[in-house]
Amino acid sequence: MTVHVDIVSAEREIFSGLVEMMFAPAVMGEVGIAPGHTPLMTPLGPGEVRLQLSDGNEEAYYIDGGILEVQPNVVTVLSDTALRAADLDEEAALKAKQAAEEALTDRSAELDLAKAQAALAEAVAQLQVISRLRRRSGRG
Amino acid sequence: MAAAKEIRTKISSVKNTQKITKAMEMVAASKMRKAQERMRAARPYADKMRNVVAHLANANAEYHHPYLMPRDVKRIGVIVVSTDRGLCGGLNSNMFRMLLQRIKEWRSQNIELDFCVIGNKGIGFFNRIGGNILAQVSHLGDTPHVADLIGTVKVMLDAYEQGKVDRVYLVYSDFVNSMTQSARLEQLLPLVPQDSKEMQHHWDYIYEPEAKPVVDQLMTRYIESLVYQGVVENIACEQAARMVAMKAASDNAGKLISELQLIYNKARQAAITQELSEIVSGAAAV
Numbered sequence: 001m002t003v004h005v006d007i008v009s010a011e012r013e014i015f016s017g018l019v020e021m022m023f024a025p026a027v028m029g030e031v032g033i034a035p036g037h038t039p040l041m042t043p044l045g046p047g048e049v050r051l052q053l054s055d056g057n058e059e060a061y062y063i064d065g066g067i068l069e070v071q072p073n074v075v076t077v078l079s080d081t082a083l084r085a086a087d088l089d090e091e092a093a094l095k096a097k098q099a100a101e102e103a104l105t106d107r108s109a110e111l112d113l114a115k116a117q118a119a120l121a122e123a124v125a126q127l128q129v130i131s132r133l134r135r136r137s138g139r140g
Numbered sequence: 141m142a143a144a145k146e147i148r149t150k151i152s153s154v155k156n157t158q159k160i161t162k163a164m165e166m167v168a169a170s171k172m173r174k175a176q177e178r179m180r181a182a183r184p185y186a187d188k189m190r191n192v193v194a195h196l197a198n199a200n201a202e203y204h205h206p207y208l209m210p211r212d213v214k215r216i217g218v219i220v221v222s223t224d225r226g227l228c229g230g231l232n233s234n235m236f237r238m239l240l241q242r243i244k245e246w247r248s249q250n251i252e253l254d255f256c257v258i259g260n261k262g263i264g265f266f267n268r269i270g271g272n273i274l275a276q277v278s279h280l281g282d283t284p285h286v287a288d289l290i291g292t293v294k295v296m297l298d299a300y301e302q303g304k305v306d307r308v309y310l311v312y313s314d315f316v317n318s319m320t321q322s323a324r325l326e327q328l329l330p331l332v333p334q335d336s337k338e339m340q341h342h343w344d345y346i347y348e349p350e351a352k353p354v355v356d357q358l359m360t361r362y363i364e365s366l367v368y369q370g371v372v373e374n375i376a377c378e379q380a381a382r383m384v385a386m387k388a389a390s391d392n393a394g395k396l397i398s399e400l401q402l403i404y405n406k407a408r409q410a411a412i413t414q415e416l417s418e419i420v421s422g423a424a425a426v
Contacts (some may be wrong), residue, residue: 092291
């Protein structure tokens with residue numbers, strides 16, 4: 001008896017194949033899933049997912065956390081790509097907000113830059129005119 | 141021969157530009173291939189997620205998630221995915237044109253808007269047209285990570301959960317193939333139920349420890365994966381558009397060079413003819 005197991009993360013596919021038995025680090029403690037398990041959904045903590053393959057070998061993958069979804073003949077591990085925690089997420093959200101606020105206050109700085117660029121272009125044009133006049137008077 | 145010299149410097153400067161655009165074209169081509177691979181790599185997760193969420197929507201869940209329940213629309217949140225750099229043809233401007241049209245429609249219906257912006261070009265766009273930006277992130281590079289997007293997505297999800305926005309859209313460029321990219325607007329929240337008749341069933345999962353936190357986590361990951369998919373797709377589009385734009389630029393430079401070469405030859409011949417006639421007339425005078 002085997003069950004199909006997929007381990008995927010948002011950035012790549014990690015494992016896909018048939019296994020006899022798998023163990024996953026659920027938040028309530030490690031769970032073992034055999035073929036024909038009742039539908040189950042549980043978050044996973046960081047840890048090792050161990051797979052017993054039908055040829056007797058064992059494979060293990062480290063995951064940073066995620067979600068385990070079990071159906072009688074398909075098991076899916078939706079792995080996170082980074083360690084996640086509520087306060088870490090909060091921090092990231094704050095950072096993104098701050099970036100937006102800074103951009104708002106920075107808008108004046110950007111305007112200054114545009115003004116400076118316009119002034120520079122004007123100065124360059126004036127210099128060109130002067131050098132042209134000089135050349136002409138030098139020739140004449 | 142003053143004119144001839146000017147033309148010669150012009151030719152060499154155009155040649156230099158052509159070298160740059162050719163190099164950029166080749167770089168974009170190789171980056172596009174990698175971006176396409178990344179797009180493919182992200183697909184299994186999104187597919188699996190979609191399946192699980194569809195199961196969840198159809199299961200007799202003991203807990204109904206707010207993401208699944210539509211509300212009256214008074215305020216809309218939009219996540220805009222743009223590129224960080226320019227020189228990629230009309231990719232961004234096409235997307236912004238589409239977005240502007242939608243913004244006008246929404247404003248005429250008295251719907252207010254909030255934005256979360258990913259990418260430098262989008263930030264510049266909103267600086268020009270104005271708009272309430274809740275959060276932004278830029279400089280993701282060629283290999284974006286989900287971790288870089290968590291903050292921006294969370295700001296939008298929080299706004300939805302607190303009832304500040306009643307609907308969330310994602311705007312990005314969809315990679316059709318290397319010649320075609322199309323701007324897309326996709327509804328993220330509330331989740332659009334997929335009509336899957338074969339999925340009608342009356343069992344539910346056992347949730348451990350409880351339904352709410354598991355479903356919450358799952359929904360957050362799902363939205364994040366959709367946004368990530370949009371970002372990766374956008375990068376593939378950027379490289380493809382840049383490749384095409386740079387190819388056109390190199391071709392134009394080639395045309396310009398051959399035209400200039402012709403003018404240069406004519407100027408050179410005219411100068412020689414003039415010199416000859418001067419010598420001949422000078423000899424005749426003696």
